[in-house]
Amino acid sequence: MAKSNGKSLSIKKGDTVKVIAGRDKGAEGKVIGVLREEQRVIVEGVNRIQRHTKVVNQGGRAGNTGGIITAEAPIHVSNVMLVEGGDVTRVGFRREDVTKRRPDGSTYAAQRSVRISRTTGKDI
Known part of the structure; x- marks a missing residue:
């Protein structure tokens, strides 16, 4: 795990951000999670990855059915900017x-x- 530098992030959960670098450059979305220690944020609809999961039969009804699950992966906080009043700041x-x-x-x-x-x- 990455070491934290003790600083708080300027992006918080619930903020609307715009991606300024990477594969999803230009996309806007709402922050649904903040990983402070890794200095990463999870943005709704951005950096989506597919996970292939196995069928797990143990656990009764709690067992998962398996298949391909699409979810958002964390993106570094330096690659996003806060959107305020329709423009980034x-x-x-x-x-x-x-x-x-x-x-x-x-x-x-x-x-x-x-x-x-x-x-x-x-x-x-």
């Missing part, structure tokens, strides 16, 4: 001051990270 981060509340009722100042669009500067 790079993702930036801005630190925002917020006040948080402790369980005992007292408050304290903290910061949180907010994703922003590099083209428009608006929150995503």
Whole structure:
């Protein structure tokens, strides 16, 4: 397994992305999974592969019938760009001051990270 560099990814589950490199270049789809350790995302309808599965009879009704299964394979996060407002954009981060509340009722100042669009500067 690949080693994580500790950084979070700028693409999240549910985002709409456009593929900018590879066999499916130009395709758009919704992110259905994020593999942070491998720095890969699974995009709906992109990078589809076929798996040939055997018939497994053990397990009663839980056994699989076998055949050819088509599924999405992960694609590296550097090969996709976030789509916002019909166009692709790079993702930036801005630190925002917020006040948080402790369980005992007292408050304290903290910061949180907010994703922003590099083209428009608006929150995503």
